[in-house]
Amino acid sequence: xxxxxxxxxxxxxxxxxxxxxxxxxxxxxxxxxxxxxxxxxxxxxxxxxxxxxxxxxxxxxxxxxxxxxxxxxxxxxxxxxxxxxxxxxxxxxxxxxxxxxxxxxxxxxxxxxxxxxxxxxxxxxxxxxxxxxxxxxxxxxxxxxxxxxxxxxxxxxxxxxxxxxxxxxxxxxxxxxxxxxxxxxxxxxxxxxxxxxxxxxxxxxxxxxxxxxxxxxxxxx
Numbered sequence: 001x002x003x004x005x006x007x008x009x010x011x012x013x014x015x016x017x018x019x020x021x022x023x024x025x026x027x028x029x030x031x032x033x034x035x036x037x038x039x040x041x042x043x044x045x046x047x048x049x050x051x052x053x054x055x056x057x058x059x060x061x062x063x064x065x066x067x068x069x070x071x072x073x074x075x076x077x078x079x080x081x082x083x084x085x086x087x088x089x090x091x092x093x094x095x096x097x098x099x100x101x102x103x104x105x106x107x108x109x110x111x112x113x114x115x116x117x118x119x120x121x122x123x124x125x126x127x128x129x130x131x132x133x134x135x136x137x138x139x140x141x142x143x144x145x146x147x148x149x150x151x152x153x154x155x156x157x158x159x160x161x162x163x164x165x166x167x168x169x170x171x172x173x174x175x176x177x178x179x180x181x182x183x184x185x186x187x188x189x190x191x192x193x194x195x196x197x198x199x200x201x202x203x204x205x206x207x208x209x210x211x212x213x214x215x216x217x218x219x220x221x
Contacts, residue, residue, distance in 0.1 A: 036085075043080035045092075045148045047162040052077065057163040060123035060138065071167060073120035074136055076105055078148055078158075084113050086152070094121070096164070098142040101129035105146065125166045140166035170198030172211075 013033065017026035049055050049072065058072035074094060083090070088109045095102035107115035122135050129137035136144070147159040174182050175192045185191055193213060 040153065041081040043078065043083070043148060043150055043156060043158040045076065045078045045146060045158040045160050047144065047146070047160050048075050048077050050075065055162060057165050058123055058144070059165050059167050060125050061167045062125040064122055064124050064135070066167075071123075073122055074103075074105070074117075074144070075120055076107065076117045076146060076160075078107050078115040079113070080115070080148070080150060080158075081113060082152065083150060084109055084115075090115050090148070092146055092148055094136065094144055094146045096129075096136060096138045096142050096144055098139045099126070099129055099137055101131070101137045103132070103134060103136050123164060125164075138164045140164065168198055171196045 015028060015031060017028045019026045046054050047058075055072075058074070059070050060066075061071055076092070076094070078090060078092075090107045092105045092107065093102050094105050103121055105117055105121065106119070108118050110116050119134075124135050124137050125140060126137040127139065138144070142164040143161055144164065145159060145161045147157060150156040173194045173196065174185070175194055176182055177190060177192060179192075179194075182189075182191070193211065195211065
């Protein structure tokens with residue numbers, strides 16, 4: 001009976017007094033009702049990094065397992081305080097809008113009251129996808145979207161989006177002022193450094209990408 005009452009917003013109770021002794025009239029002396037209330041709260045769902053911080057984009061490569069350091073996995077946190085007392089597991093779908101791939105995400109209730117994704121889903125840059133393989137195949141500049149609907153409160157939902165950026169190593173060239181690539185340089189030459197085929201420029205306005213050049217004399221001991 002208690003499980004059927006979970007999530008119910010109102011309930012009506014009817015009490016009837018009866019007896020097998022027809023010579024007396026039954027009287028209800030005492031009736032006590034106890035319940036536990038759960039405040040209604042607004043849900044929130046977020047794409048996060050491995051440290052739980054909000055992100056606007058993920059980096060991915062076309063190789064699994066990735067051999068680069070700055071590669072992300074799909075990571076989601078859901079907060080819905082009025083859902084926590086009733087459900088320990090919530091299942092959602094994360095979908096890539098451009099590639100069309102989607103995968104089931106399982107969020108488990110944590111001790112802090114939030115639902116967190118225990119198993120991270122890898123992101124793979126690919127022009128085709130295999131459904132339900134626990135790998136999100138996406139394209140460069142794809143958008144991931146996840147939406148949560150609160151079954152206990154009709155009309156309540158929360159969603160988040162994140163952009164996928166393909167990691168590209170880029171190529172560094174040393175040129176003269178005419179743009180000719182130099183294999184060597186002489187004393188007094190002016191060198192120009194050019195980076196080509198680097199398409200994953202940092203999208204974070206608080207961070208600026210930079211190139212560090214170190215020069216040393218091989219003949220110096």
